[in-house]
Amino acid sequence: MGDKDFLVLDIGTEAVKAGFSGKTVFRYYDRFGVFDSRDFERDVVGKALFGAIKDLKAERKPSLLALPPNVLRARISSYSLEIKNFRGDIEREILKHNQKEVSKAFFRESGILPQELEFLGQLFLEQKIDGYRVPFFKGYEGRKAEAVILSVFSAKEDLNKYRTIFRKLGVKILKIVHPAQSLTAVFDKRDGVFLDVGGELTQIFVVKGGELQEIFDFPMGGRDFSKALSETLGLSEERARILKERYSLGAMEESSRTKMNEIFADVAQEWYDNLRSKLSNFKGLLPQKFFPFGGASQLPEISEVLEEEYSLEILKNPQEINLILLSNAQKEH
Structure with missing residues (x-):
């Protein structure tokens, strides 16, 4: 899929930045100091998104989406697993336990319960078997598997608000992503x-x-x-x-x-x-x-x-x- 086939939308706490087919527009929100109000996303973010999409003549184009950083979260964590007699899928097992640990840590930080979170992605940044780096776990044997993982997640309530906005705009969300997911690639x-x-x-x-x-x-x-x-x-x-x-x-x-x-x-x-x-x-x-x-x-x-x-x-x-x-x-x- 080329850049002309999808819309890129960066929703911030002050403005919407949008890019399509080599063009970029900025739309600031119409009122200040109400970002945490119940109807802000619907009344203000939705209006700014509508204006930005119209300015770019990109109505109904599928979109790549970044949400405000106080909505879409990213965390880096480590997890290890004893695998000497383990017969299951190591990657799946590590990601399952890592998600639980990240959820618990975020609950202590924010008060949001683990079951109220939705994980949008978990990416292995580093994988090791017995201290040695491996490209993936499958096919390698040892005593301990270790991983460093980038997790991207958000509160389900917040995600549903934005999904509702896009549904009303008639815009399909291709993917919700965090800037951290491509930072190293972009900057070589x-x-x-x-x-x-x-x-x-x-x-x-x-x-x-x-x-x-x-x-x-x-x-x-x-x-x-x-x-x-x-x-x-x-x-x-x-x-x-x-x-x-x-x-x-x-x-x-x-x-x-x-x-x-x-x-x-x-x-x-x-x-x-x-x-x-x-x-x-x-x-x-x-x-x-x-x-x-x-x-x-x-x-x-x-x-x-x-x-x-x-x-x-x-x-x-x-x-x-x-x-x-x-x-x-x-x-x-």
């Missing part, structure tokens, strides 16, 4: 810390030795900068967002840029403190190259705080990286 297994700075949440992907090793996140993003502008200058949040984007693109005089930098300084430092706190949980030496992407990554303050300690590589069209990751997920899987 380059080592680094990849930062998806979204509207309300920043996701951290640590790639080392060409492999995805850890995923972290924390609840800060571009909207925190918009709020700082809104509160300081007495602007509506939508007007503050537009002003923030002009600033990110360098479309301001020096005096205005200086004022914006002063407003954003404390928010940027708080964002960086949260980032460092999360990265402190990584076991081992971190890669020194950082790759920020996502709309809010274009803020100069993000680059400034990162460059104080790390080597930074600016990606082309960082606001479109997630669409590229989604498109590649269809090719890979």
Whole structure:
């Protein structure tokens, strides 16, 4: 299936990004501060999706879909299984037990019961027999099988809301995918810390030795900068967002840029403190190259705080990286 045959949709907490046949559109939601309300998905996300699909003239095209990062979750976990006298399917057994363990861990984190979760994918990142790496478990013998697994899942209630939206739009969902599923392939297994700075949440992907090793996140993003502008200058949040984007693109005089930098300084430092706190949980030496992407990554303050300690590589069209990751997920899987 080629890129012209399906629509790529990245649903965030602030906007919908859509790609089809080489074209990209962004549709921001019509109201702010209500993402967690009961009718938000139906009333606001649905309207934005309808507008984006219409703009691209892609009505009724099947879609690859990414959901907001506080809805679609990804976790990396390890599991081992004694297999000396085991006669069943090792991969299936490991995935079954891993799903249970991930569900229990997420319950402790969120309060969502295991039976209320739906797993959309479990991908082996590493497989070993008695400490030696193998391409797959079938056909190998030993005492212990070990695996590192990427799990993608969500609450069934949230998934059903989005499925209802797409059913009403008449759009078939080809697959719901997480950016982590194709990150290493898109970036040619380059080592680094990849930062998806979204509207309300920043996701951290640590790639080392060409492999995805850890995923972290924390609840800060571009909207925190918009709020700082809104509160300081007495602007509506939508007007503050537009002003923030002009600033990110360098479309301001020096005096205005200086004022914006002063407003954003404390928010940027708080964002960086949260980032460092999360990265402190990584076991081992971190890669020194950082790759920020996502709309809010274009803020100069993000680059400034990162460059104080790390080597930074600016990606082309960082606001479109997630669409590229989604498109590649269809090719890979």
